[in-house]
Amino acid sequence: MNSNIDLVATLASRGFIHQSTDLEGLRTHLATGSRTVYLGFDATADSLHVGHLQGIMLMRWMQKAGHRPVLLIGGATTRIGDPSFRDESRPLLTNEQIDANIAGITRTFSRYLTLGETAGQVVDNAEWLDQIGYLQFLNDVGRYFSINRLLTFDAVRQRLDRENSLSFLEFGYTLLQAHDFTELAKRHNCTVQLGGADQWANIINGVELGRRRDGRELFGLTMPLLATADGKKMGKSMNGAVWLDSERLSPFDFWQFWRNCDDRDVRRFLALFTELPLDDIDRLANVDGAALNQAKIVLANHVTALAHGEAAAEQASATALALFAGGKHGNDLPCFSVDRSQLTGGLTVAAALVTCGVEPSLSAVRRLAKGGGLRVNGEVMQSGDELLSPDDSRWHVALGKKRHIQIEVSQ
Known part of the structure; x- marks a missing residue:
């Protein structure tokens, strides 16, 4: 990116900015040198999902502008859980689960950001939190915070207003995150923290701790909390989370999520999740009806090319084209296996889908068939109780207009 470009203006025009502790100060800060910027994630799963993608793309823009991203993974704080806007505590994970999750998340980061000692870096807050004693933490951090003020934060107040349990461990989470920011400032000269709008209070606490205790000037920037136009939480679909890791979700299903987005979301998603110029985005999205489908394909x-590579995006697009042009099979479809012995004994389409875990029950498949939404190799299934032919070895199954899978006989 051209160093003369106003990065803050660019980010605002694409929809990344919600609040800042000092927007004009941050604008000058980013324009007058290469800065280290951090974004944090707890290691609650071995992959991130598209609900995290806004933050990753923001970091990508920062790195393109010459700034150094630090991706902080909460190996320590994952054991506690961030109470922000949650009604209950997170389940606790073992150290082994956390380590596996950190490895998976790091793989995801490396697809979007250049990592290395002189480039972006992944840091685990267990490096310092595992070493600090309770009395030292109270002395170094706790003395700078008022309980009265902490009780006013929305994440805490909403839990208390609903009479949901809030443990002392969770209550201390905001202090741990404030400590993280100041530790990153000391260790990596990190001066900017990014986060979702629900992290505003935590970010403010880090900025204030750095100022009051260390005399450091730190900045915070939050992104809008994203929901789809129909009100669903970003990152969720009818079949669960839309994961960024191909081992969790196939590139085809990932591609389909974006291709099938609501018309009202197209321009916003193009601005946030691609690097296309805004003029091009406006030309693509400033159409109505069926013409908008081309923008969805773009x-x-x-988005799939960034997550999975150009080849995977091309394959997913070709598979979708073949399917909707009347083709039977696509090499990139999710594939499930059944045993030959099941076929010889008589295996219904419904039973196969339930056995493979594609549908939760026989009745769910039958309801789908009754509505005309179940096809096998292009043939409409009337009930779902039709038998799969033992003479075949692979079937393309369409469940409604948007879900396509393959079932094959295991060897």
Whole structure:
């Protein structure tokens, strides 16, 4: 990115900015040198999902502008759980689960950001939190915070207003995150923290701790909390989370999520999740009806290429084209296996889908068939109780207009 470009203006125009502790100060700070910027994630799963993608893309823009991203993974704080806007505590994970999750998340980061000692870096807050004693923490951090003020934060107040349990461990989470910011400032000269709008109070506490205790000037920037136009939480679909890791979700299903987005979301998603110029985005999205489908395909291709590579995006697009042009099979479809012995004994389409874990029950498949939404190799299934032919070895199954899978006989 051209160093003369106003990065803050660019980010605002693409929809990344919600609040800042000092927006004009941050603008000058980013324009007058290469800065280290951090974004934090707890290691609650071995992959991130598209609900995290806004933050990753923001970090990508920062790195393109010459700034150094630090991706802080909460190996220590994952054991506690961030109470922000949650009604209950998170389940606790073992150290082994946390380590596996950190490895998976790091793989995801490396697809979007250049990592290395002189480039972006992944840091685990267990490096310092595992070493600090309770009395030292109270002395170094706790003395700078008022309980009265902490009780006013929305994440805490909402839990208390609903009479949901809030443990002392969770209550201390905001102090741990404030400590993280100041530790990153000391260790990596990190001066900017990014986060979702629900992290505003935690970010403010880090900025204030750095100022009051260490005399450091730190900055915070939050992104809008994203939901789809129909009100669903970003990162969720009818089949669960839309994961960024191909071992969790196939590139085809990932591509399909973007291709099938609501018309009202197309321009916003193109601005946030691709690097296309805004003029091009406006030309693509400033259309109505069926013409908007081309913009959705462009969106799906660009987002999938970033997540899984150009080849995977091209394969997913070709598979979708073949399917909707009447083709039977696509090499990139999710594939499930059944035993030959099941076929010889008589295996219904419904039973196969339930056995493979594609549908939760026989009745769910039958309801789908009754509505005309179940096809096998292009043939409409009337009930779902039709038998799979023992003479075949692979079937393309369409469940509604948007879900396509393959079932094959295991060897």
